[in-house]
Amino acid sequence: MKLYNTLSKKVEEFKTLRETNSENFPVGENPKQVNMYACGVTVYDYTHIGHLRKYVMDDVLVRVLRNAGYDVKHVQNITDVGHLVSDDDEGEDKMEKGARKYGQSAWEVAKKFEDYFFYSMDKMGVLRPTLSCRATEHIQSQLDMVLDLEKKGYTYIIEDDGVYFDTSKLAEYGQLSGHDPRHAPRESRMGEIANKRNPSDFALWKFEKAGENRQMVWPSPWHPRSFPGWHVECSAMSIEHLGPQLDIHTGGIDHIAVHHANEIAQSETYTGKKPFARFWVHHNFLRVDGEKMSKSLGNFFTIDDILQKGFEPAALRLLFLTSHYRSEQNFTLQSLEANQIAWRKLLQAYLLVKKNHHLDAEISQEAEQLAKQFFAFVENDLNTPEALTVVWKVLKSNLSDSDKYHLLLEFDRVLGLGLVSMDESDLTKGNEDLEIKDLSVDLQKLFAEREIARRNKDFVTADRLRAEFEQAGYQLVDQAGTVVIKRKATH
């Protein structure tokens, strides 16, 4: 198993801490246990497809490791307090902001969007983490960590603001991003705290401001109404549940420079052990139509938006798998349409070989060869795009139906498309009538052009445009003067 490690900036052979340092572990502990921590969501708004890509790829990592014989303990946090709108420890808490936006209490908003997160994950076939932990239920361990850092002399207090970590006390800082921001020329940024000793110092604990009247506050030795900073929750909870050193820590690439740099600083100071995480796995961004996703641009999609357009979650999952997790991926409705067609083909082929397979058939050498190829790809830094080429190769091959059935099920254990639970009824799903607004912008234009041609009785043009529609995976049915749009069935 090989994984790219942001810490070394290299693809490395993956080994657990126990495999490399077995003498320091009690006899009887499984050397193949992987302690993995994944930065979870801040539950102040709806989970969107950018999140879905990140957690689908975390899920593939867990599945590949388990398939390779590792016992993965996967801990994932729920940030339900302390994440400010800016990484610079200034601005509003996202939870309090969400509470105002949705007219509910911060606690209600946290529950609502945590539920939506898991609903989205279940739809996408993402396995639940071994342990999901909420920041608000780990206040004491976060406080204990900050008190320890204070005792060791790594903190200072900014009056009416909070307890800060002094990054100048560290020998090393910023190892992940490869540049130490402490040595960068100081520039004043918007929202930067005036009394910080160093620009890279960060808040461990924040105090309620006068007149702020926050919903989520706890007493601390420094202030009667205070709350933990965002970074400390991941360190405190991962150490509490997984021990002082992690095998794998995952997160988005946007966390490398600040959030993860700070996790390393406070964790290693607290435990005295290096490295805090042996492998840092970072996921790249998802863009939509080439832009950053935002509600104001109208390119913000939740899983429900995708379902309402008649797509299946497996098609979206397949789309994510076509791109490597370290590459930026550009989502378009056209690419989702293409993957919906591909998913239908795969499902149809699977159902056919399922019907025809013989349980006691021997696996051919050729099939074993293809399985080897597939697993070599996924175990090489999760190369899912190449692994998918093996899936299509199997479908096109002359292998027996039993071989194909066996391989597809084996592959799907790591791809997680959910073939094993599919039956004939899944093939007819998504065949409901679609509305024009459910189509991509290009297809909407095409539809309008065809309508004009049809009304003008220009049947040559109308038929040509209909053929273009069918190529995109849709069917136009002329019914009593109107046109009904359906997703094209592939069988």
Ligand SMILES: [Zn+2]
């Ligand atoms: Zn985190």
